[in-house]
Amino acid sequence: MNGVLLVAKREIATHIRTKAFVIGLLITAALVAAVAFAPKIMGGPEEYTIGTVNSQRLPLEQAAPEAKFEWRSYPDEATAKKAVLDGDVDAALVGGTKVLTDGEVDSQLGVLLQSTNREVKLGAAGNIPPLQMVSVGADTRYQAARTGMAVVLVIVLFMLIIGQVMMVAMGVVEEKGSRIVEILLTSVRPWQLLAGKIIGLGALGLINLVTILVVGVTASIVSGVAGDFPPGMPGIVAGVLLWFVLGYAFFATLAAAFASLVSRQEEVGNVMSPLTMLMMVTYFGAFFTTTDPTGTLAEVASLVPPFSSMVMPVRMAAAEVPLWQIGLSTALMVLAVVGVLSFGAKVYQRAVLRTGARVRLGDVLRAK
Amino acid sequence: MLEISELRKRFAGGPDAPGGKVALDGITFAVRPGEMFGFVGANGAGKTTTMRIVMGVLQPDGGSVHWQGKAVEYADRRRFGYMPEERGLYQKMRVAEQIEYFGRLHGMDAAAARKACDDLLERLGLTERRGDAVEALSLGNQQRVQLAVALVHDPEVLVLDEPFSGLDPIAVDALATALQERCRGGVPVIFSSHQLELVERLCDSVGIVSAGRMVASGTVGDLRAAEARTLRVVVRDPLPGWADGLPGEVTVTGDRHVLLASEGDDQEILRRAMKAGHVEHFGTEQPSLTEIFKEAVA
Ligand SMILES: Nc1ncnc2c1ncn2[C@@H]1O[C@H](COP(=O)(O)OP(=O)(O)OP(=O)(O)O)[C@@H](O)[C@H]1O
Ligand SMILES: [Mg+2]
Numbered sequence: 001m002n003g004v005l006l007v008a009k010r011e012i013a014t015h016i017r018t019k020a021f022v023i024g025l026l027i028t029a030a031l032v033a034a035v036a037f038a039p040k041i042m043g044g045p046e047e048y049t050i051g052t053v054n055s056q057r058l059p060l061e062q063a064a065p066e067a068k069f070e071w072r073s074y075p076d077e078a079t080a081k082k083a084v085l086d087g088d089v090d091a092a093l094v095g096g097t098k099v100l101t102d103g104e105v106d107s108q109l110g111v112l113l114q115s116t117n118r119e120v121k122l123g124a125a126g127n128i129p130p131l132q133m134v135s136v137g138a139d140t141r142y143q144a145a146r147t148g149m150a151v152v153l154v155i156v157l158f159m160l161i162i163g164q165v166m167m168v169a170m171g172v173v174e175e176k177g178s179r180i181v182e183i184l185l186t187s188v189r190p191w192q193l194l195a196g197k198i199i200g201l202g203a204l205g206l207i208n209l210v211t212i213l214v215v216g217v218t219a220s221i222v223s224g225v226a227g228d229f230p231p232g233m234p235g236i237v238a239g240v241l242l243w244f245v246l247g248y249a250f251f252a253t254l255a256a257a258f259a260s261l262v263s264r265q266e267e268v269g270n271v272m273s274p275l276t277m278l279m280m281v282t283y284f285g286a287f288f289t290t291t292d293p294t295g296t297l298a299e300v301a302s303l304v305p306p307f308s309s310m311v312m313p314v315r316m317a318a319a320e321v322p323l324w325q326i327g328l329s330t331a332l333m334v335l336a337v338v339g340v341l342s343f344g345a346k347v348y349q350r351a352v353l354r355t356g357a358r359v360r361l362g363d364v365l366r367a368k
Numbered sequence: 369m370l371e372i373s374e375l376r377k378r379f380a381g382g383p384d385a386p387g388g389k390v391a392l393d394g395i396t397f398a399v400r401p402g403e404m405f406g407f408v409g410a411n412g413a414g415k416t417t418t419m420r421i422v423m424g425v426l427q428p429d430g431g432s433v434h435w436q437g438k439a440v441e442y443a444d445r446r447r448f449g450y451m452p453e454e455r456g457l458y459q460k461m462r463v464a465e466q467i468e469y470f471g472r473l474h475g476m477d478a479a480a481a482r483k484a485c486d487d488l489l490e491r492l493g494l495t496e497r498r499g500d501a502v503e504a505l506s507l508g509n510q511q512r513v514q515l516a517v518a519l520v521h522d523p524e525v526l527v528l529d530e531p532f533s534g535l536d537p538i539a540v541d542a543l544a545t546a547l548q549e550r551c552r553g554g555v556p557v558i559f560s561s562h563q564l565e566l567v568e569r570l571c572d573s574v575g576i577v578s579a580g581r582m583v584a585s586g587t588v589g590d591l592r593a594a595e596a597r598t599l600r601v602v603v604r605d606p607l608p609g610w611a612d613g614l615p616g617e618v619t620v621t622g623d624r625h626v627l628l629a630s631e632g633d634d635q636e637i638l639r640r641a642m643k644a645g646h647v648e649h650f651g652t653e654q655p656s657l658t659e660i661f662k663e664a665v666a
Pocket of ligand 2 (some may be wrong): 415416
């Protein structure tokens with residue numbers, strides 16, 4: 001175990017002080033922060049279209065002079081409701097007491113309506129009943145935030161996993177090609193070397209991911225975007241970390257096994273191409289999930305390893321996922337990782353000392 | 369005692385050698401604690417293959433390696449020091465960090481590894497370069513780092529594949545001294561080399577491999593004794609025809625006649641020479657290791 005830790009520590013120490021790592025970390029942090037602030041910056045002055053049925057128009061302009069309001073009158077509640085559902089209006093004021101919206105009312109508009117309503121009626125006697133907010137549509141208030149989060153997640157997960165996995169592959173070939181393995185393997189076991197490398201580079205990936213999450217969440221709170229976050233954010237964040245670890249372990253182990261077949265850096269791309277394809281397919285699957293998180297394809301892909309490693313966290317961010325599906329998908333992925341670990345360790349162990357021409361996978365598996 | 373017995377290894381051949389290539393054909397030798405063993409042989413004779421098998425980097429097809437009476441295992445090899453033929457270091461890692469890292473991999477604690485590293489850097493003249501990346505060093509200096517990596521954990525056995533190649537004379541001396549010190553501490557040292565004068569100067573015993581077999585081994589003295597001795601006589605200004613009837617050959621340079629004879633009665637030769645002229649030199653020639661080597665692998 002000590003050997004594993006030493007190897008992992010070396011990986012972390014060597015990479016963490018390279019310019020590439022530091023700059024990469026700063027750039028991703030800046031990008032994520034920018035994404036979190038974008039809605040605020042690009043939003044500009046708010047525009048609302050409000051319908052009325054048997055109601056006075058409220059002097060909303062006075063309370064929010066920078067916002068624009070457009071008013072439309074409807075003959076009865078039914079037509080107003082239809083207009084709300086069609087998205088013609090953001091809200092409809094009915095009889096001066098009730099507000100119809102599609103899903104939860106926009107938080108700013110809600111506050112505006114309530115306070116203006118109070119002021120208008122201040123002259124009247126008795127206590128003033130607040131406006132009754134009624135949703136006539138499905139609950140879609142978090143949809144935009146969820147989709148946005150899912151898209152950012154897909155990109156972050158993909159970049160991090162493929163980046164770290166390539167580093168594992170190149171590290172393996174560096175050691176094999178330069179014959180450092182010959183000395184290393186007289187003091188540590190092949191599995192220790194393999195595990196140390198995967199753990200060390202994975203820890204670097206986690207540092208990246210945690211930075212991104214912290215920056216993203218902090219920036220969202222500061223910019224106010226966090227107000228739109230769906231409930232269960234801690235679960236989503238924990239899921240992202242778990243799935244990163246599983247996905248990375250899966251792909252990195254395979255990468256190490258494939259890379260141990262060759263002795264030169266130029267051959268890495270070639271030997272890794274099936275694995276790169278698999279990662280790309282997973283990535284596209286996850287991207288598709290952001291557009292249709294409740295579709296059958298997303299549902300199936302989020303259960304089948306290794307696609308689940310990226311599709312499931314994205315689905316969890318984009319929509320509610322039944323608990324049993326999360327459990328099943330995690331269990332299957334853990335099994336896949338265990339399988340890949342034993343396969344990868346076997347290949348690595350047998351191939352890493354066979355320098356020279358590219359070793360064929362079949363030969364390695366057949367040997368002994 | 370490190371005992372290598374009957375090692376066999378065949379490499380799978382390419383299309384041109386379908387039967388494969390026999391690299392080792394029953395190599396056997398032993399190195400005692402405190403003995404410096406020089407491993408010599410032509411290119412492709414099987415030195416590297418033998419050392420790789422000793423270090424567990426290659427699996428033999430047959431034969432065994434024993435250390436202190438029992439078959440060598442991974443745990444034993446962790447206490448061996450190894451310098452592979454193809455040097456391998458992390459190019460971007462700093463010199464001292466690298467040496468310490470390998471010390472720690474061999475099970476040393478941080479303080480011990482640091483101390484051993486500092487001592488080695490001092491001894492190998494690398495103290496000023498300790499903070500440099502390995503790739504910034506000259507080849508010879510990289511080689512010194514490689515050596516430090518092999519020595520850092522104070523190994524029980526040293527297996528060094530051509531440790532002297534590429535070193536300047538000062539570094540050769542530093543390395544030789546370092547190895548002799550380890551030897552005096554009871555460590556068996558095996559090293560391969562093509563610099564036979566060096567092997568002759570440093571080694572207690574020598575093994576000559578040829579085509580995967582050990583064709584001669586023993587102390588340099590033993591190997592010499594096994595060779596036919598040559599008598600060398602130098603006579604100045606002798607009478608013409610003085611050596612007629614004597615065994616051997618005479619070469620003439622100026623007024624000096626040199627007789628080289630590998631047989632015959634040396635006393636008779638001396639008498640004839642003294643009668644013929646002024647004898648400047650009379651003695652038996654020691655064959656050099658190079659001559660022994662050429663003879664052995666011929
Ligand atoms: N991986 C390999 N695959 C095929 N043949 C090999 C391999 N390694 C060594 N050989 C063959 O085994 C024989 C012994 O090689 P080895 O490297 O042990 O020689 P050596 O004595 O170290 O030579 P040198 O003095 O050139 O270093 C050579 O004929 C070589 O071609
Ligand atoms: Mg060699």
